[in-house]
Amino acid sequence: MEGVRVAVEADLPEIRSLVADAYALYTPRIGRVAGPVLSDYAALVQQHAVHVLEDAHKIAGVLVVIEGEHGFLLDNVAVRLDAQGKGFGRRLLEYAETLGQRKGYEVLRLYTNEVMVENLALYGRLGYVETHRIEEDGYRRIYMKKRLV
Template structure:
């Protein structure tokens, strides 16, 4: 089950994000943006949803005409169990419930495994551009 995050979940949320993105930070040579996000603000805004057993989370931000998938993070020891896919399916359900016809996300161009997963799930690359020291890929999925 996926539920809205609660204030008491914040330390675990921060722990999951740090653990999930640390290997990527080492690969790309800079901290991925989710590692520096204001998780407390996202929590207060109702943007964070967690698996009820706290093995993973997704940050969803409604925007004009699209639901922005700001972050998908799963505990590293839980990879390969379909939890990321489950969280992304939830994002589609949430977008539909909000009347939003599409999802969008960004990821680092060096995160090729993630890009391949998003493409398998129906996302398309819409552009690629630098943001600071990062080479960022923009992706979208129309529902």
Template sequence: MTVEASEKIRLATPADVPAVRAVTDAAYRPSIERIGLVPAPMGADHAADVAADRVHVTGSGAVIGVLVLVPHDDHLLLESVAVHPDAAGRGVGRRLLAHVEAHARSLGLPEIRLYTHVLMGENQKLYARHGYELVERRADGVYDRFHYRKRPAG
């Protein structure tokens, strides 16, 4: 899979649902053994999220990156970010995170929130590098998570 910096990030359509599921599963599957649970995004209702205009995708031809963004009155929740493993290391995640900030600004929302499992150290480092501030550690059902926030620039 090749990645071009000019690839657009767009709202997913119903036709994208199988690709959204495939990218999400491929990106999150390696976490199952580490955290001992199926990551929540793998069990999401992708069709409902697409129908609610919560899913943004990127990739020319095949979808290689997926965002699930849930607007609230006072923040934008980055519920899931997934990059297909074949596209890892090519800047897709960085572009997706930049899109989250732009989307929050376009909605007039002052804050982005996200969470990651406490055993996902690489995610914690990634979010810190991108300016996300650790807010708390909290159990959400069976998931032990670190919650982060960021105020988008501009």
């Protein structure tokens, strides 16, 4: 997808700042910092799990997808505050779905915190269905999936 690329080490300061800003509004709702803010982005970049969407030579969005024993997991999607409402989040989700299909996965999984009602509504509109709820690492998470084939 145009504008989306695998992140490199030089992107780390911008990635960390963008993610922290994007999730800041959820801190009061959750009662603590959102999980994605605490992720080890240096390690994730080394694993080629982080993708960035650029707009006007700045990172407008961050996507983290992880391949593992449970399949293809969308671990994080975040959009820069001043870039929200421009469809970048949807573009990153579409990119994740396309990437999953190219890698041969039949399902894309994701999770979100139960208080992130805006995200839950968006995922539902895009065809994701809830699979289960769990408390994990002190966060109340809702897991969802979408068939890719």
